Amino acid sequence: MTFKLSCLVFPIFMFITIVQADVFDITKYGAKPDAEISKALSDAWAAACSAQQPSQLLIPKGRFCLNVIEFKGPCKAPIEVKIDGTVIGPEDPIVIPKGAQWITFSYVTGLKVTGSGTVDGVGGAMSWPTDDPITTVEKGSPLQYNLCFNFVKDSSVTGITSKDSKNFHVNLMTCTNVTFDDFHVSAPKESPNTVGIHIGWSKNINVKNSVIETGDDCVSTGDGCEDVHIEGVKCGPGRGISVGGLGRNKGEKPVAGVFVKNCTFSGTENGVWIKTWPHSHSGDASDIHFEDLTMDKVDNPIIIEQDYCPHIECKKNEPSQVKVHNVFIKNVKGTSNSPEVVKLRCSSANSGCENVQISDINLTYDGPSGPAIQECQNVKPVYAGELVPPGCAAA
Template identity: 85%
Template sequence: MTSKSSLIVFAILMFIAIVHAEVFDITKFGAKPDAEISKALSDAWAAACSAQQPGQLVIPNGRFLLNAIEFKGPCKAPIEVKIDGTVIGPEDPITIPQGSQWITFSYVTGLTVTGSGTLDGVGGAMSWPTDDPTTTVEKGSPLQYNLNFNFLKDSSISGITSKDSKNYHANLLSCTNVTFDNFHAVAPKASPNTVGIHIVWSKSITIKNSVIETGDDCIQTGDGCENVSIEGVKCGPGRGISVGGLGRNKNEKPVKGVFVKNCSFTSTENGVWIKTWPHSHRGDVSDIHFEDLTMDKVDNPIIIQQDYCPHIECKKSEPSEVKIHDVFIKNVKGTSNSPEVVKLRCSSSNNGCENVQISDINLTYDGNAGPTIQECQNVKPVYAGELVPQGCAAA
């Protein structure tokens, strides 16, 4: 039997298993609309996770309140969590136990999260930083992710909406073979740290056909990631799709194989973005592909920023020691809010940028306000195809 045939047979068997799965509806475990459901959810998960056959945990249509929950494995069989209702978190982040996230899935293989429901983290004045010194944030209260995925394998998340997270919408740590499909993350443009999907120490991650509208990076790939595929994502508002920031901490693992393809960016701060800290520890970023992208009024459509310094303690006088190499940028078109549509601000150290290839670029200054340019520092890009604007030589 061929590999393709085996995958088809496996998919059919999984479909049959799900169709005949035992259903664990949280209302059968005591959950009631407009009431707190953490105990009912915990009990339903315990029953589903211990079942010998595939199960389906259901949060039905309706409005439910949730303080915090951890769905922890390993489980004896694959589980589908179907969310069709609206689940609402506590407004005050102190309500969630210290060290916990709002909704966590840990050590599960074969998890499927589906449905048309919404997870509302109720981010706002009590969680997002303000100038008011009496807020819980200024008192040092930790801010929680809407969704936290730890050590997942062979799993998928599709259909659901994450709304107004206090911090990241979805955080992946040490996950393998996880897919986001038709995932929607939404928060106001001014909301801080509301990254759509943050990925670290993970491999074989796919994000496709999704819409991310936040106040921070739509998708952020941190250290230790390998083979991350991002395709068909609509990003904006937000700060773009990024690799990094890298180099701030010791012993960061390399990033290898990030593929961003057929994505669109609307009114974002950045389009595709590689960022490393100055005065950094050593690191390595390679095999990065940005291809078939559309920019609509983006501040920085293409940017490599090796002097990324969001905090005042950065030492910009010292170069980044993160090596960026084998970067391929192809077929990027659209409009920019600034004339510098390509910014390659590479480190002056020996570990700067190598083998950056750019082809078929057509980026114009919005409103025809003037010509566009490419900016290059400490890098000699390899150009091909039609270029608007023309390429630049190393500074």
């Protein structure tokens, strides 16, 4: 007798549990359009931050007024702050308590700031009459940042716009592994001290695929920073992407590992820029890479300025004590508003700038002051590839 064995196929179902974040909508906490929302926002944050599972704090579409807020952790689970509306700051900086910033995130891990909305700092006549960021206004209140991140880790900012900050748009201090992606900064060319993103004492910071239009540096890297990656940024108007100014304060930590790649500069004062103070304290900046950059009518496309002196009290006759070394500049092209398309003004101390390597430069100048040139002081660059204009010897 022959037996036929038939295979019975039983479907196997995999059950995947998707944990949906709890949503804490500020309108459920009393926030109303065109009204001040500090309390509602604080209450919503407290609830979201104490949630046992991932949560979302939502600022929905609409216009909301905000005097001041600190989003303070640590939180019990990852948290998203989704800004789809427009958040309007006080026009008068005195409204924000002395010593506070406008919007601050502190001691948060696993933070996501997302959305299609805008934080509008309402910089203007009451905030921009001075060109000194540490100058205080009436009653002694300093000018505030739009967004301040302190001790924030493993976090990201995506999609939102920072508009017309009274001072820096973004200030990062002692942060680790933070990414800005598709981030937009908007402020007039004439707005003083409105740095797009300033990074200090932080490591593993990424700024990518973003548009920064402002009155000061698009991105600036201060002391104590490691592994800063800036890629795909459109800068302009503004003062370029910078390292420094370094050496002004005693005890500054070294800068090690700054990578600026595939960025475009349009009508900016500078392109890529390393700046240190004369008559400075000691410091160190190394492993700096400027690569695959496009300049469009930039005043100073490439500049190392070790006599950076924006204030009258500088002693420019005494050299900077900041050591600048291992700088790699590669594949930079475009147009300059000045004939000195490459300016390497290095300090007479510390053997000037050491190991500055420049390759494949094509920067042109079309103006009345003569042909494009490279300018060198206290430095012996190492050249390779095609050079337009030709390189220079040490002065």
